[in-house]
Amino acid sequence: MSNHLKDITLKIWRQSGPNDGGHFETYKVDEISDEASFLEMLDYLNERLINEGNEAIVFDHDCREGICGTCSLMINGQAHGPERATATCQLHMRKFQSGDSITIEPWRAKAFPIVKDLMVDRSAFDRIIESGGFITAPTGGAPDANLIPIPKPVADAAMDSAECIGCGACVAACPNGAANLFTSAKIAHLNLLPQGQAERYKRVEAMVETMDEYFGSCTNHGECEAACPKEISIDVIALANSDYRKAKIKNRKQLARN
Amino acid sequence: MSVELNSKAPAGPLSDKWQNYKADVKLVNPNNKRKFKVIVVGTGLAGASAAATLAELGYQVDAFTFHDSPRRAHSIAAQGGINAAKNYQGDGDSVHRLFYDTIKGGDFRARESNVHRLAEVSVNIIDQMVAQGVPFAREYGGLLDNRSFGGAQVSRTFYARGQTGQQLLLGAYQQLARQIGLGGVRLFNRTELVDVVTIEGRAAGIVVRDLMTGEITSHSAHAVVLATGGYGNVFFLSTNAMACNVTAAWRAHRKGAYFANPCYTQIHPTCIPQSDEFQSKLTLMSESLRNDGRVWVPKNPDETRPVDQIPEEDRDYYLERLYPSYGNLAPRDISSRAAKRAVDRGQGVGPLKNGVYLDFSDAINRLGKNVVEERYGNLFEMYERIAGENPYDVPMRMYPASHYTMGGLWVDYELMTTIPGLYAAGEANFSDHGANRLGASALMQGLADGYFVLPYTIGNYLAPMLNKPVPGTDHPEFKAAESAARERFTGYLNVKGTRSPDWFHREVGKIIWDYCGMERTQQGLEKALSELPALYDEFKKDLRVTGDGESLNQTLEKAGRVDDFFQLGMLMCRDALDRNESCGGHFRAEYQTDEGEALRDDDKFCHVAAWEWTGDPMSAKRNVEELNYETVHLATRSYK
Numbered sequence: 001m002s003n004h005l006k007d008i009t010l011k012i013w014r015q016s017g018p019n020d021g022g023h024f025e026t027y028k029v030d031e032i033s034d035e036a037s038f039l040e041m042l043d044y045l046n047e048r049l050i051n052e053g054n055e056a057i058v059f060d061h062d063c064r065e066g067i068c069g070t071c072s073l074m075i076n077g078q079a080h081g082p083e084r085a086t087a088t089c090q091l092h093m094r095k096f097q098s099g100d101s102i103t104i105e106p107w108r109a110k111a112f113p114i115v116k117d118l119m120v121d122r123s124a125f126d127r128i129i130e131s132g133g134f135i136t137a138p139t140g141g142a143p144d145a146n147l148i149p150i151p152k153p154v155a156d157a158a159m160d161s162a163e164c165i166g167c168g169a170c171v172a173a174c175p176n177g178a179a180n181l182f183t184s185a186k187i188a189h190l191n192l193l194p195q196g197q198a199e200r201y202k203r204v205e206a207m208v209e210t211m212d213e214y215f216g217s218c219t220n221h222g223e224c225e226a227a228c229p230k231e232i233s234i235d236v237i238a239l240a241n242s243d244y245r246k247a248k249i250k251n252r253k254q255l256a257r258n
Numbered sequence: 259m260s261v262e263l264n265s266k267a268p269a270g271p272l273s274d275k276w277q278n279y280k281a282d283v284k285l286v287n288p289n290n291k292r293k294f295k296v297i298v299v300g301t302g303l304a305g306a307s308a309a310a311t312l313a314e315l316g317y318q319v320d321a322f323t324f325h326d327s328p329r330r331a332h333s334i335a336a337q338g339g340i341n342a343a344k345n346y347q348g349d350g351d352s353v354h355r356l357f358y359d360t361i362k363g364g365d366f367r368a369r370e371s372n373v374h375r376l377a378e379v380s381v382n383i384i385d386q387m388v389a390q391g392v393p394f395a396r397e398y399g400g401l402l403d404n405r406s407f408g409g410a411q412v413s414r415t416f417y418a419r420g421q422t423g424q425q426l427l428l429g430a431y432q433q434l435a436r437q438i439g440l441g442g443v444r445l446f447n448r449t450e451l452v453d454v455v456t457i458e459g460r461a462a463g464i465v466v467r468d469l470m471t472g473e474i475t476s477h478s479a480h481a482v483v484l485a486t487g488g489y490g491n492v493f494f495l496s497t498n499a500m501a502c503n504v505t506a507a508w509r510a511h512r513k514g515a516y517f518a519n520p521c522y523t524q525i526h527p528t529c530i531p532q533s534d535e536f537q538s539k540l541t542l543m544s545e546s547l548r549n550d551g552r553v554w555v556p557k558n559p560d561e562t563r564p565v566d567q568i569p570e571e572d573r574d575y576y577l578e579r580l581y582p583s584y585g586n587l588a589p590r591d592i593s594s595r596a597a598k599r600a601v602d603r604g605q606g607v608g609p610l611k612n613g614v615y616l617d618f619s620d621a622i623n624r625l626g627k628n629v630v631e632e633r634y635g636n637l638f639e640m641y642e643r644i645a646g647e648n649p650y651d652v653p654m655r656m657y658p659a660s661h662y663t664m665g666g667l668w669v670d671y672e673l674m675t676t677i678p679g680l681y682a683a684g685e686a687n688f689s690d691h692g693a694n695r696l697g698a699s700a701l702m703q704g705l706a707d708g709y710f711v712l713p714y715t716i717g718n719y720l721a722p723m724l725n726k727p728v729p730g731t732d733h734p735e736f737k738a739a740e741s742a743a744r745e746r747f748t749g750y751l752n753v754k755g756t757r758s759p760d761w762f763h764r765e766v767g768k769i770i771w772d773y774c775g776m777e778r779t780q781q782g783l784e785k786a787l788s789e790l791p792a793l794y795d796e797f798k799k800d801l802r803v804t805g806d807g808e809s810l811n812q813t814l815e816k817a818g819r820v821d822d823f824f825q826l827g828m829l830m831c832r833d834a835l836d837r838n839e840s841c842g843g844h845f846r847a848e849y850q851t852d853e854g855e856a857l858r859d860d861d862k863f864c865h866v867a868a869w870e871w872t873g874d875p876m877s878a879k880r881n882v883e884e885l886n887y888e889t890v891h892l893a894t895r896s897y898k
Binding site: 017035036037039040044047049050051058060062063064065067070083086094115116122133136137139140142144146150155159162164165168190195215228235 | 396
């Protein structure tokens with residue numbers, strides 16, 4: 001049977017809009033079931049705030065199954081909270097104790113401006129994908145799917161990288177606000193596959209350079225990997241760096257030929 | 259009197275219809291495509307694939323999503339897989355068999371021509387997605403792997419671990435992103451449709467609300483596509499994402515699009531049971547688990563021994579017992595009702611006795627833990643995170659939950675609604691799944707509609723409109739819709755009552771779940787139809803929305819969606835009450851066989867019920883489209 005946690009103190013970042021200074025506000029939750037998810041606790045608090053005539057706390061969330069990547073939150077300074085490989089929506093109150101004080105902040109990164117309260121704007125991620133995070137394969141002309149056999153280890157490695165949910169925890173956890181894990185995960189997914197070879201070097205150049213317009217630089221802290229709810233390995237960053245270097249050389253050769 | 263609806267299914271034998279259609283369809287010259295503008299609302303599988311493909315063809319496309327990014331759409335949460343009649347396993351699959359399985363799974367309530375086309379293009383989807391780099395599971399030799407899925411006797415399901423929906427959505431999203439980068443698609447994110455506008459009977463555009471600023475604006479086009487998903491959240495607790503709603507489809511319905519078969523809702527058999535009163539949503543565990551998991555409950559309702567000490571002879575593997583040839587893979591509606599009956603008999607398991615076991619101990623003994631982990635590892639982890647129990651040691655607990663809605667906007671063969679120029683794709687339409695959807699068919703349908711159907715059929719509508727300008731958004735119809743929308747949202751803020759939108763959502767959901775859920779009766783539906791209007795009146799008088807309408811306000815967004823759920827809920831109950839038969843996901847307790855299976859009435863109800871808005875859902879008008887089966891012989895479904 002479920003147990004109940006008592007006397008939870010929440011310090012939550014409130015900010016009425018992008019240009020407001022913002023501040024912490026303290027809320028008490030007297031009692032909550034340990035079966036409740038972290039976001040259900042916020043739902044419960046919001047319903048109370050509405051009943052009291054106050055504005056609900058804004059936070060991003062949607063599938064609540066850890067796959068859409070919409071939810072965020074720095075919980076006690078950790079992106080997605082204390083449980084490893086777990087997005088905020090899958091974090092449950094059984095990971096906390098009665099009497100706990102929990103600080104909840106939005107993602108902290110210059111490239112993710114705050115929209116309101118705990119919600120940030122992550123559209124810089126979309127700009128990176130738009131610049132090259134795809135394989136050009138217009139609808140209609142694809143050959144039979146089994147025409148190109150792909151060794152299982154290659155397909156598995158591509159899948160490991162493709163699992164990224166685009167939540168932004170890697171950026172929020174990085175002291176530099178770098179997006180190398182996000183960007184490299186997509187580069188690795190597509191550059192490992194035979195279908196991705198035609199655009200391999202063009203892709204890595206475009207994506208890395210778009211990333212550099214918005215985000216900080218990677219200095220190998222490894223915080224991103226620790227924060228990633230899908231446990232994507234920083235090995236993908238090495239792969240992307242290697243391809244980026246090769247791309248620069250290849251493209252120079254290309255220039256010389258022209 | 260009801261109007262007979264014309265499906266516009268092309269002439270010729272079933273297997274030639276789509277070829278014939280494509281051979282005759284009107285084309286738009288490549289250089290003229292840029293003169294046409296198309297609006298696509300929703301950027302899930304159907305919306306993203308349609309927007310990307312239309313832009314590749316050269317149309318100007320404006321795409322709208324209420325999410326921050328198209329990659330968030332709920333298609334992403336589909337776990338198990340996608341069907342295609344590739345017959346890569348050489349186990350006897352074919353286009354005809356996939357077509358037949360889909361018709362039969364839908365309990366003979368889907369349109370033959372649409373379903374056959376779906377089966378035909380299913381093979382192109384796999385080719386397309388592989389070309390885009392979707393990392394489907396593979397054999398050691400490098401070829402694609404398949405598995406079998408609920409309701410099928412062949413292995414035709416392609417999958418990417420337990421995240422097939424994610425990989426397919428990201429594939430479609432990347433193709434859309436490419437078009438956004440190239441300027442072929444303009445994306446409006448965090449923008450929600452609040453009305454559909456028609457001018458002289460044709461779709462002319464939409465009115466949207468910018469969720470960041472509350473600003474209400476109009477957008478016009480030559481054609482509008484709604485790919486806005488299903489309405490499962492009408493039940494409040496469902497496996498849908500929190501923001502899923504019926505608003506776009508409902509607003510189109512209010513402007514003249516018929517709403518078909520709203521009572522066809524699917525209850526998914528394998529979801530984690532509700533654990534407490536705070537629960538905001540239910541989590542689905544992929545049906546693929548039933549390939550290796552065995553479903554059982556203790557024979558004795560008063561069983562008190564721990565699960566591992568209940569001997570075989572005291573366990574009731576009820577699916578294997580009742581349906582020997584399909585066993586644990588019996589279709590979703592049948593498995594769900596069987597679970598409900600077990601729980602209703604008091605044989606439920608877990609602290610609240612509200613679930614059944616899904617047991618992997620045999621599979622672990624037979625295949626080894628490694629193989630089970632390879633197949634289901636991420637699902638097992640997900641279960642442990644939510645339920646706090648390790649399924650390698652203790653059986654999972656499962657219970658059915660609302661998951662998918664087969665009903666939706668009525669569309670013809672071209673996916674056009676009853677409003678010319680307004681299309682509905684993916685879960686938002688009613689077309690392919692009849693009264694029940696088979697597993698791994700939703701991804702197939704969303705992508706079929708977006709990639710391989712709409713790009714042809716929209717051209718057929720646009721071609722004769724060459725050089726006709728896009729309607730101006732200063733037209734009085736747009737202005738009227740804008741002011742109505744402003745009034746509506748200001749109205750929610752001005753009620754200043756005492757209850758939150760969530761409170762009302764929970765209450766309306768409870769009524770619908772109790773009386774229009776897994777099992778329906780005339781008495782229950784009549785009760786729901788007397789309670790819903792009363793609660794809706796209370797909503798209008800006692801709603802409380804805090805905050806304002808000029809900045810981001812999630813409470814206000816929710817109020818608009820709950821308003822539409824109320825109206826849809828009434829229509830659902832009316833549809834369920836008028837359909838005096840049981841079929842697929844619609845189970846009326848009065849109409850069942852001696853063995854407790856759904857009892858159809860093909861003489862009276864072999865038709866689509868398409869509801870017409872008359873100003874109030876309680877007085878909506880029921881129109882019908884007769885379903886004429888030319889190829890399939892109507893049979894009683896048997897999964898024994």
